[in-house]
Amino acid sequence: MYGWRARIGFICPSMTAETPLQEFPMVAPEGVALALTCLSIQRLERDNIGESLAKLKDATAELARAKVDVIVLGGSPTITYGGYGFDKEIIRQMNEVTSIPCTTSQTGAVEALRRLGAQKIVLASPFAEDQNLLLKKFLEASGFTVAAVKGLSLPVIDIGPMPAYTSYQLAKEAFHEAPDADAIYMPCAQMPTFKNIAPLEADLGVPVVTSFQAMLWHVFDMLDLREPVTGHGRIFQTLQR
Amino acid sequence: MEADIYGYRTRIGYTSPPAATEVFPYEFYMIVPKGVTLVVSTLAIVDMNKDEIDRSYEISLRAARELARSGVDLVVLGGLPINRSRGSDVDGLISEVEGNIKVPVTTSTSAQMEAMRKLGAKNIVVGHPFPDDQYGVFTTCLADYNLKTAAIKGAGYPADHLGRVPRSTAMSLARELMKQAPDADTMWMPCPHWAVAESIDPIEKEFGINVVTAHQAITWSALRRCKVDDRIAGFGRLLREF
DSSP: OTTSSEEEEEEEEESOBOHHHHHHHHHOOTTEEEEEEEEEEOSOOHHHHHHHHTTHHHHHHHHHHTTOSEEEEOOSHHHHTTOTTHHHHHHHHHHTTOSSOEEEHHHHHHHHHHHTTOOEEEEEESSOHHHHHHHHHHHHHTTOEEEEEEEOOOOGGGTTTSOTTHHHHHHHHHHHHOTTOSEEEEOOTTSOOTTTHHHHHHHHSSOEEEHHHHHHHHHHHHTTOOOOOOSSOGGGGGGOO | OOOSSTTSSEEEEEEEOSSSBOHHHHHHHHHSOTTEEEEEEEOOOOSOOHHHHHHHHHHHHHHHHHHHHTTOSEEEEOOHHHHTTTOSOHHHHHHHHHHHHOSOEEEHHHHHHHHHHHTTOOEEEEEESSOGGGTHHHHHHHHHTTOEEEEEEEOOOOGGGGGGOOTTHHHHHHHHHHHHOTTOOEEEEOOTTSSOGGGHHHHHHHHSOEEEEHHHHHHHHHHHHTTOOOOOOSSOHHHHHO
16 A cells, blocks of 8 residues: 555545645655545634534544544634634544544644744634734734744645646745744745745745645654654754654 | 746646545656656545445535646546546546636546557557556446456555555566466556556566556646647656557
């Protein structure tokens, strides 16, 4: 099998997945595979997010049936939906249907920012103001100062085919609003970011944490995968013993 | 010059029946050239029981609509049993869905049968990952396209085990099947969710036959439909020559 070293079960909150499938092979060590299942978010509206979360246990059970090694729910809106601490509630719900370790990508992002010593961050997001506000509150409740927020107000369906350079420009604009920030955070695994992480860290001198990057770092850490991952952000350096 | 988006050459949409979709994207990115991306919507079809197959058209249509909304260049309706859930008129299904979503559509079944035609297949051995009692759907499909099943063998795995099928399984099946039917001209490996891509060239070389796998045929058909005509080595004659 392709995932002879580890198999990661990924619950993609939206109904379609594109960027994570493209970016996963850029960092995955040999023998690590991703098993995908999609929920049904089509619009970042509260009702649609709630309907999708109602399918979480079924999705978790399916990935558990496939005997993956870890299961992770993607997305920030799926967590900020319930406010600070909701990631722990989501993990509790997932653990009701399986004993396989479960987590969320938002949990991974917060842990990544903490591991990098971030305190004052800027948020560069594809979301609209309502989702950005919820995320800002979540991050502040998690102990960070959010010094600037830049959003693109894109419908979720338009995030995957975004030009790859857009997240670079967005992050740079956000950072220029708060140049004393000590980290940049870019949520949403559907937003192409992997080609921009190293250039941004080099150009701006601060670590960059993105949703899918932090999720992979978090699960690699959980799975004790310590092989060096280079060119996709400082956070991966913390995996090495 | 590198263009703006990952899928700057083409973006291919695929409705993926299994809730846990693992091998399809893995092998897709082994094969396709840079600039081609995959957009997946999983259908959460778990047991392939009658109720699920009966509902599968509506589930597939909903996913296809969302893929169309994302702007893909082609939608591939996955799942041979699903493609044939309302009968053998797969062309009718394609026309109906294209009319509904206004994006070019093909099916897993059409791609595989088109690959058979292109390679001149006549006498076919079938190696699949499932238990032996599930052979009917494959032999019936071949018969509907006037193709002869020379021998068929399943590896015996349940649907939720597809991501864990050993990579050596395809070659083991090929050796057993070619003993049973040494005059076969083609090996068909239906189901694009078990690891077979690396076995295609070795099987073609060892037995002097052509190999059609579901994944390879879907990828080939989708690339050619989207005008990506690169000849790709390493995954059989189909992608190398046609």
